[in-house]
Amino acid sequence: MVLRTCWMVGGLVFAGASGAGEMDWRGSYLGIHGGxxxxxxxxxxxxxxxxxxxDLAAGTYFAASSADAIAASGRGGLSPSAxxxxxxxxxxxxxxxxxxxxExxxxxxxxxxxxxxxxxxxxxxPFSYEVRQSIETDWLATARGRIGYAFNRSLLYATAGLALAGVNVDARFTDNDPDARASTTLSTSQWGWALGLGYEHGLEGRWSLKAEVLHLDLGRASSTSNNLETSRGVFPAAPFTTRVRLRASQVRVGLNKRW
Known part of the structure; x- marks a missing residue:
């Protein structure tokens, strides 16, 4: 995807270099983008x-070796795309x-x-356990400064600023001794930052096309619960903590209209 964007940016740069007239980039604009x-x-x-x-009376549940094994199983990465x-x-x-x-x-x-x-x-x-984790994001907002160099009808720019995303994380623990279950959930608007490069090509009528690549770092978040429960009782002194670190790269193309 990044390679295709580089080809597209290169084509727009060539078109901008060969286009007639200078572009006035001043003013406000509205746009749409996809990527x-x-x-x-x-x-x-x-x-x-x-x-x-x-110890049911004390609310404790895990042996030391069990806690270590669960930590090893509960550590991993996910690479979603959309x-x-x-x-x-x-x-x-x-x-x-x-x-x-x-912007x-x-x-x-x-x-x-x-x-x-x-x-x-x-x-x-032979008793065993399982840790199941999921992550979802729903939306992304950014507020970024831009600085660029204009030539002919082209604008090359760098951009950096804040990012905010809706992040949901769910982790569930189960075992068969005797049917234990616990969960941690995290639903938050997660702050981070965005950094990127882009190219914009001016069209007639104060329209322009753009292509940009953004790197997003949405930082770290965590959630702790003490809801471990089995058929024999509850174990509040055996808490679970789930931590997440989210980074992403976003390739965009867009259409802007200035006035």
Whole structure:
């Protein structure tokens, strides 16, 4: 996808270099964009050993070796991808070939992925456990500054600023000794940052086409619960914590109209 975008940007640069007349980039604009998002997510789900292990009266459940095994199974990565689309608004200022500006956008980013892992308890074969994790994102908003160089009808620019995304993470633990279950959930508007490069080509009537690549880092988030329950009772002293780190790359093409 990135290679195709590079070819497209190269074609637009050639068209811009051969086009007639200079482009006035000043003013406000509205736009639409669409593209593709590829993400890389690091997840971990852990619990902990407390005192002597299984004790219903104390609310403890895991042996030390069990907590270590669950941590190993609950550590992994997911790489979801999705088509995205949205709307943008911005404003440019121009002094000679130097163009500065601000752009804000809001769009869909419907990433979905699930993983599961488990094993036999090191202490207590043949009893086993499973950790199942999923991540979803629904939308993305950015607010970014832009600075670029204009020539003929072309604008090459760099952009950087804030990113905000709707992120949902769900982790579930189960085992068969005796049918234990626990879960952690995280639903948050996650702040981060965006950094990218782009090219915009001016058309007639103050229209323009653009192509850009954004790198998104949405930081880290975590959630802890103490809802471990079995058919024998509840174990509040055996908490589960799920952590997530989300990064993504987004390739966009768009159409803007200035006034």
């Amino acid at each position: 593709h998002t590829s993400a890389h997510t690091r997840l971990s789900t852990t619990t902990k050993f407390v005192d002597s292990g299984y 088509v995205s689309a949205g709307l943008s608004w911005g404003r440019n200022w121009q002094a000679g070939p130097l163009v500065t500006g601000f 804000a956008d809001l769009g869909s980013m419907r990433l979905r992925a699930t993983r599961s892992a488990g094993s036999v308890y090191p202490c207590c074969a």
